[in-house]
Amino acid sequence: MKAAVVPAVSSTWQVKDVPQPQPGAGQVLVKMHASGICYTDVHQTLGHLPGQFPRILGHEPVGEIVAVAPDVTTRKVGDRVGSAWIQSTCGRCEWCLRGRRMFCPYLKGTGGEAQGGHAEFMPMNADATYLIPDKVSFEQAAPIFCAGYTVYSGLRWANPKPHERVAVLGVGGLGHLAIQYAKAAGFETIAISHSPDKDKLIRNLGADEVVRDGKGLASAGGADVILSTSNSTKAMNESIQGLRPDGRLVTMGADAEPLSVSLLDLISKRIQIIGSQQNGPEYLYEALDYVAQGKVKSMIETYPLAEAVKAYQRVAEGKARFRAVLTM
Numbered sequence: 590m591k592a593a594v595v596p597a598v599s600s601t602w603q604v605k606d607v608p609q610p611q612p613g614a615g616q617v618l619v620k621m622h623a624s625g626i627c628y629t630d631v632h633q634t635l636g637h638l639p640g641q642f643p644r645i646l647g648h649e650p651v652g653e654i655v656a657v658a659p660d661v662t663t664r665k666v667g668d669r670v671g672s673a674w675i676q677s678t679c680g681r682c683e684w685c686l687r688g689r690r691m692f693c694p695y696l697k698g699t700g701g702e703a704q705g706g707h708a709e710f711m712p713m714n715a716d717a718t719y720l721i722p723d724k725v726s727f728e729q730a731a732p733i734f735c736a737g738y739t740v741y742s743g744l745r746w747a748n749p750k751p752h753e754r755v756a757v758l759g760v761g762g763l764g765h766l767a768i769q770y771a772k773a774a775g776f777e778t779i780a781i782s783h784s785p786d787k788d789k790l791i792r793n794l795g796a797d798e799v800v801r802d803g804k805g806l807a808s809a810g811g812a813d814v815i816l817s818t819s820n821s822t823k824a825m826n827e828s829i830q831g832l833r834p835d836g837r838l839v840t841m842g843a844d845a846e847p848l849s850v851s852l853l854d855l856i857s858k859r860i861q862i863i864g865s866q867q868n869g870p871e872y873l874y875e876a877l878d879y880v881a882q883g884k885v886k887s888m889i890e891t892y893p894l895a896e897a898v899k900a901y902q903r904v905a906e907g908k909a910r911f912r913a914v915l916t917m
């Protein structure tokens with residue numbers, strides 16, 4: 590099969606022939622139809638995250654099941670499925686037993702320790718697959734398995750109450766979905782965006798207001814929740830001044846800089862800073878369902894697998910509007 594392979598750390602991706610995988614025990618084989626490229630792919634390629642090379646990345650894989658292992662009873666050939674970050678966990682540690690598999694020390698990540706989706710076929714653990722609603726196309730579904738799942742999880746984890754205001758910092762692959770989810774969930778939604786050229790588009794996504802920074806957010810009345818999808822620690826720090834008392838900053842992106850926060854601000858406004866990831870499958874279910882209802886739509890650029898190198902460049906340079914999705 591053809592696959593986009595990262596041969597070594599910080600090297601250029603190569604689209605080449607590799608042996609086609611077969612489903613092992615508990616697995617299904619998926620003929621891939623779409624696979625989104627996340628900024629995490631850039632972190633992985635550059636070695637910012639642990640992982641072996643050569644490796645096939647891609648943790649937004651979706652497609653159709655073409656084979657199932659004999660012991661699999663919950664999935665069948667023809668099912669339309671996707672998989673998120675967790676490919677497998679040990680099932681025995683405290684965190685697996687508590688149902689918080691994301692903290693399992695033996696977690697195997699999709700496109701991390703397990704093969705990712707930038708390929709024509711991918712073996713998925715049956716219990717790591719999620720059925721895609723009939724109304725959602727493969728191309729629309731792919732970005733939901735990381736970007737959509739992550740931002741919707743962040744919104745739910747912030748536990749916004751009726752009448753609270755939600756701001757989204759950074760309007761890219763994650764942020765453009767975060768605006769739509771906050772709006773679909775019924776919250777007044779403010780985008781924090783540095784680039785005036787995106788304003789019209791941001792309003793079309795459903796934002797009630799667009800501000801430039803935390804100061805602008807404060808003048809616009811502030812927010813109770815800031816969903817930070819930015820990769821800039823500086824921008825996150827600056828945005829805090831737009832938080833209202835009892836406000837929550839939910840961080841979902843990162844760069845190498847530590848976040849340094851004024852403790853006086855933190856205490857006087859009783860602010861919470863919350864790290865968030867993919868917080869459990871019920872949020873993925875809801876995130877996909879909003880897409881099925883037509884309330885959230887991924888804005889994507891699609892590239893055939895053969896053009897994976899070009900697609901990756903777009904993502905690495907921050908040029909993709911807003912998610913680059915490989916199609917097979």
Ligand SMILES: [Zn+2]
Nearest residue numbers: 627629735736
């Ligand atoms: Zn991702």
Ligand SMILES: [Zn+2]
Nearest residue numbers: 679682685693
């Ligand atoms: Zn475990």
